[in-house]
Structures are given as structure tokens and as C-alpha cells.
Amino acid sequence: MRDTASAAPSRVTPGQVANPFRVDRATVTRWATTGRTASALTLDGLRRGVEAEVCEFLGRVPTQVR
Template sequence: MTTEPENLMTPAEVAARFRVDPKTVTRWANQGRLTSIRTLGGHRRYRETEINALLTATPPHGR
């Protein structure tokens, strides 16, 4: 059984999808609102499947 590798996103990519600053994405991860994975270099990455699920569950701004 082979599985596809999970697509990972940078904080900037996640921020662009939510239309927020990348520092907000890092804050969400620190608060436990997002699950982050650390690369060997210590950079944060986020699972695209989790981000897509949150985007579909989050109402647009202003509602």
C-alpha cells in the first residue's frame, strides 16, 4: 500500500489563503488553532488538507 506524500504549505501560503499576515498564522499555531510541522531547519509547515478543511468551515469575513 503506497500513500501519497502530504502536501505542506508555508506560513505565507496559508496566510494568502486566509488573507491574513503570516505572523497571524504563526500565532494561530502557537495557540493550537493550527497544527504545524517543523522542518529539519526549524521552519513551520502546515498540512494542506487541514487548511482546506478550515477554509470550508470558516464563514467569510464580515458575517
Template sequence: MTTRTPETEPLLTPAEVAAMFRVDPKTVTRWAKAGKLSSIRTLGGHRRYRESEVRALLAGVLPEQRREDSR
């Protein structure tokens, strides 16, 4: 079993995240600005999203719930 480090975790584009949620890519950007989803900026200034975080959000685990569960 391999473990992924933050450096090797797959990153998704706004379009890929939008397709998973069936929303417009601009909605994904608004979620990032609102703090619902954290983003990483590429050198060119484009947003990328961690696959594990996107899948957790898709499964219904909100960031607030994850923090409370870890206590």
C-alpha cells in the same frame, strides 16, 4: 484515484496559508501556537502546514467539530 499518505501530502508555508486567509504570516504562526492549526517543523525549524487541514479550516470546519463528527 490516488490516496495521499501523510508523507506525500503537500505542505504549505506560512506565507501560502496567509495568502489563502488574507492575513499576515505571523497570524498563521499565532494560530499554530494557539492550537487552531497543527504545524510540522522542517529540519531548519521552519513551520509547514498540511494542505488538507488548512483547506478544512478555510471551509469552516474547526478541529473541535471534526472530532465530534467522527464519533
């Protein structure tokens, strides 16, 4: 039997995505709704992002110079 758990992408919550960006979870949910970041809804209706795609998105966002 094939182990499907290792083939599944790692999922992250909107809160886990919001922390490195220093934004609210609602902003991350809006990004997912508009297609800026990839996400999926779980069976119980919670939104989860794909960790690898979120890291890629984080790398594309320009940082502000203070």
C-alpha cells in the same frame, strides 16, 4: 522498496496559508502555535502546515458579508 514520498502529506508555508485568509504570516504562525491549525517544524526550524487540514480550516471559517 516502498515509495514514501507519495504517502507524505503536502506541506504549505505560513505565507501560502495567509494569502487566502488575507492575514499576515505571523497570524498564521500564531494559529499554529495555539493549535488552531496543524503544523510541524522542519529540521531547519521552519514551520509547515498540512495542506489538507488548512483547506478544511479555511472551509470552517465564516466569510464576512460586505
